[in-house]
Amino acid sequence: MTSEVREQAARAVACVLPDRANDLARLQILVSDGEPVVTVIGKYNHGKSSLLNALIGRDAFAVSDKRETVTMSDSVHLGVRWLDAPGLDADVGNEDDRQALQAAWLKSDIRLFVHAAKEGELDSAELALLADLHADGKRTERQTLFVLSQVDQLGDESEIHKVGSAIGEQMPGIVLNAASSTRHRKGVEGGKQLLLEKSGIPALHTALHSVLGRVPQARVHETALLFREIRADLRQLSAAQHDSLEGLRRTQQQQLHDFAQGLKAVIAKVGGDIAAMLSALGEDYAAVPDTAKDAYAITAGKVERAHIQIAYSRACIEMDGFLAGHGVIGLPAEQQTVARSLNSVMIAVMGVSVKFRKDLHKMFCEAAGRERMQREFTHYYELSDDRQALAEQIAQTQAAIVASDSALTAMHTLEASA
Incomplete structure (x- = not known):
């Protein structure tokens, strides 16, 4: 085996175990005999x-x-x-x-x-x-x-x-x-x-x-010692990395479960409040269009539309409080517009306003509307900073495990040359 191959193998291990760089350099000297x-x-x-x-x-x-x-x-x-x-x-x-x-x-x-x-x-x-x-x-x-x-x-x-x-x-x-x-x-x-x-x-x-x-015997002893210690360090590191990855994935799954259950409960509550409010209403004045002479007058339609908008806003505020507690606030950079007030997850999913009973009912009281909110809010939850940081941590840990596995293979290469 060439010295270049040994050096490459040693570098692969040193990248994972930088504290063992000197021992790896010593090993290369020992195996060169x-x-x-x-x-x-x-x-x-x-x-x-x-x-x-x-x-x-x-x-x-x-x-x-x-x-x-x-x-x-x-x-x-x-x-x-x-x-x-x-x-x-x-x-x-x-x-x-x-x-x-x-x-x-x-x-x-x-x-x-x-x-x-x-x-x-x-x-x-x-x-x-x-x-x-x-x-x-x-x-x-x-x-x-x-x-x-x-x-x-x-x-x-x-x-x-x-x-x-x-x-x-x-x-x-x-x-x-x-x-x-x-x-x-x-x-x-x-x-x-x-x-x-x-x-x-x-x-x-x-x-x-x-x-x-006594040098030949000492070299055999030292070579075996260093290989044994470095292998043990690599295995210990790999085990710790796998434990860390498992823990991170459990955290990721638990967070998603808690978010999904919490969001479902919030949507169910505000949906129930909206349903109760709608069932208590009488004639649907909001559906009657205002005439030109009603432009500056208070009409039953305007009052009901305002009532509907208030109910909608209260529902959004309650859901927004839950989302903020999970870090779901701003939109990803690629979705943002020059109008900063529109760069929120609530606006992206819920829109700005609701004026009619049928739209409010469709959004909060029908299964399809609730499922849409659950799905889209969950999508933005996965794009939140905390979730992205956790995903990056998982990716880094996976990469570290790959590097540790490569280092173990490199150790076998070094041992084969001993």
């Missing part, structure tokens, strides 16, 4: 580059009194990739910290945590990082070796012991690997075996050889 990686990390000017050069036996990494390591440097030696990360806290913008931590967490199988002996005990940032590395080691089986560097800059063994004791109190159980790259170089150049031994580099080589032998 490259050389074991040893990284030196620590603060600026603590002798990390010199230590690496001593360990691999050649000047592969730049060494200077001024800041030299500004980006990640690496060298392959005897089947091991050695990484020299920028010093922690060397860069005000924290770019160096980011690269150093990337090397520590993403790329490394073994971490050499370097602390200069002349600095004395660890500071709070070093303590926090060591604690995190220790916790990660227990979880992933990756190893961290603590190197007390530049011990030649202390006066004698008692000072080294004093510094070691102080660090031991800060980090109980820590194993100190005292080392001096300067002594090692002098020992090599002068052919002085005792100086070489006193440098601590041979002992550190032995410790490194031991932990390098």
Whole structure:
């Protein structure tokens, strides 16, 4: 399987689980099965580059009194990739910290945590990082070796012991690997075996050889761990999404049921009131047209038409109160007109006025009229902002479930390449 396919699969999972992006990046490194990686990390000017050069036996990494390591440097030696990360806290913008931590967490199988002996005990940032590395080691089986560097800059063994004791109190159980790259170089150049031994580099080589032998097993453990954890996260997320979708759909159905029942009850009530009013009326004066001489006179027809309009308005007001309580007020944008007073659901469904008994009866007292109101008000209810927002939430949750399913498939792709 190509690295491009693995990267695509990892991106599909990271889109769903962004908090697992670093773990997915680590998985890609693990499944690529490259050389074991040893990284030196620590603060600026603590002798990390010199230590690496001593360990691999050649000047592969730049060494200077001024800041030299500004980006990640690496060298392959005897089947091991050695990484020299920028010093922690060397860069005000924290770019160096980011690269150093990337090397520590993403790329490394073994971490050499370097602390200069002349600095004395660890500071709070070093303590926090060591604690995190220790916790990660227990979880992933990756190893961290603590190197007390530049011990030649202390006066004698008692000072080294004093510094070691102080660090031991800060980090109980820590194993100190005292080392001096300067002594090692002098020992090599002068052919002085005792100086070489006193440098601590041979002992550190032995410790490194031991932990390098455990890298394959640790990688198998870490790979299985990350796959297991990420699969569990995806399944948990998918289950939560399905529960959420089910809950949203229940809410959607319950809201529609409550609206439909409530609207039916309101229509039945106002329809009953209209029916009672109409049955109490006598002769249908409203149906008799006014003559020209009645233009400015009060007639029985005008009085009845006004009475009918008032009954209609009261019915509309009662229904409008119910609709407003469910967010059914304004028309969708595509139905609105320049006359704002007409852009209401009540106007769209009921019209502006009713003047005759037969129209009022047809609208409120006949089954077809009531069904029309029920149907059209329900239509606008589904177009209301709250219902549209709920529908969008359901659609987003459905899309998220599809993405989670795709992520699970991508995980199978990644596992197939492991």
